[in-house]
Amino acid sequence: MRTVAEHQAVVSALFGPPVPVRLSLSEALGRATFDDVDAPLSLPGFDNSAMDGFAVLADDLAGASPDSPVTLPVAADIPAGRTDALALTPGTAHRIMTGAPSPAGADAIVPVELTDAVVGPVAAAETVTFTAPVESGKHLRRAGSDIARGERALPAGTVIGAPQVGLLAALGIAEITVARPLHVVVLSTGSELVEPGKPLRHGQIYESNGAMLTAAAIEAGAIGRHVHFVPDNTGDFLARLDQVAGEADLIITSGGVSAGAFEVVKDALSATGSVEFVKVAMQPGMPQGCGHHTASDRPDGTPGPTVPIITLPGNPVSALVSFEVFIRPALRAAMGLPPQRRRVTARLGADIRSPQGKRQFLRGVLRTDEDGSGVVDPIGPPGSHHLRFLAEADALIDVPTEVDGLAVGSAVDVLVLR
Ligand SMILES: Nc1nc2c(c(=O)[nH]1)N[C@H]1C(S)=C(S)[C@@H](COP(=O)(O)OP(=O)(O)OC[C@H]3O[C@@H](n4cnc5c(N)ncnc54)[C@H](O)[C@@H]3O)O[C@H]1N2
């Protein structure tokens, strides 16, 4: 049997390096910058006021006190957005609003509350009186004090979230080169499957892996598309693959890969020779397959596209744990995104058993003990159909291959899912 690490390497090798694409800022959300981004302009772009008040020369207020107030003429009124360049004559003040360009020659701002001026939407008075000195530089936001033109705004590989969108927009950047999101098409197989919302007959189940794996692909940062499941018929299955191959960077299937008499995925793809089916020493997720699918020639004679394909086992828990362990890290790396989930060491909240010779990924819930240390409570039985406990879990307990059981309190390695 192949080890988990060996199969991870095989799956990773299906993907190429990240590819650049230019996207608008809103489209770039959640993507990784492909290149370093340097500031095309300084922020702030000009010296401006941090307060509604008066721009002054600090020296003019040097002797101001309640007993000896200083009164200056108000020579200009500067709202935010005023674009003409003003200069302050010593011995005068300019009324100024937050964000407005500070006049040349002014070196401090006195907030309106510290003057005799009326606070609020009133016309500027002819004079303003100050009763305290002000430090040079006070409440002035200097050009370039946030970031200077040419400085590194975002290094390559930064995942773009709201603050990064804010910085890029402030720098006047409308489009950015990021690692291209990959298109993942998810196909489920199984004659027992019924679309949610339709009536069920005995022996039928609702199809859940397709929706679940598509959601997992989207959560991993890809563009996911769920294609309606196909019947257990190799011809129909291959025709479906041909249909979606042109639009997919990766095809994921679920089901039909174990040892049954009707394993559509395995039967159809084994014949092509470009997908290998293996057993991986893990639980859940033992039967795995991956490789490439080359679609049939197009009607005009051009060769069909070749697409990486990963065939996951049909048991729901096996499918999602396999996605987590094999696909998610490789998919994210190919999109320039940090591939690994956070891992922590926690103490077991209960005894566990584990199949000897298989690396086990048990569902768990993390909590903090009274003494502040991390504890993980294993939940649910190990069976691969227990979706309920998968939905409850916020962690996977990674139990090493050679371990057949661990007692409560043992330290374990935990993959943090949320
Ligand atoms: N004789 C053996 N039997 C099995 C073996 C084995 O080694 N020898 N391996 C077991 C293991 S482990 C797994 S995992 C499963 C994998 O089976 P398949 O990938 O062939 O999947 P199916 O047989 O199609 O389905 C398994 C199970 O999951 C349900 N299922 C399938 N697709 C969906 C879906 N889209 N939505 C919801 N549920 C789905 C299906 O109804 C089955 O109950 O094989 C074991 N057997």
Ligand code: MOO
């Ligand atoms: O190994 Mo299967 O993937 O448990 O249910």
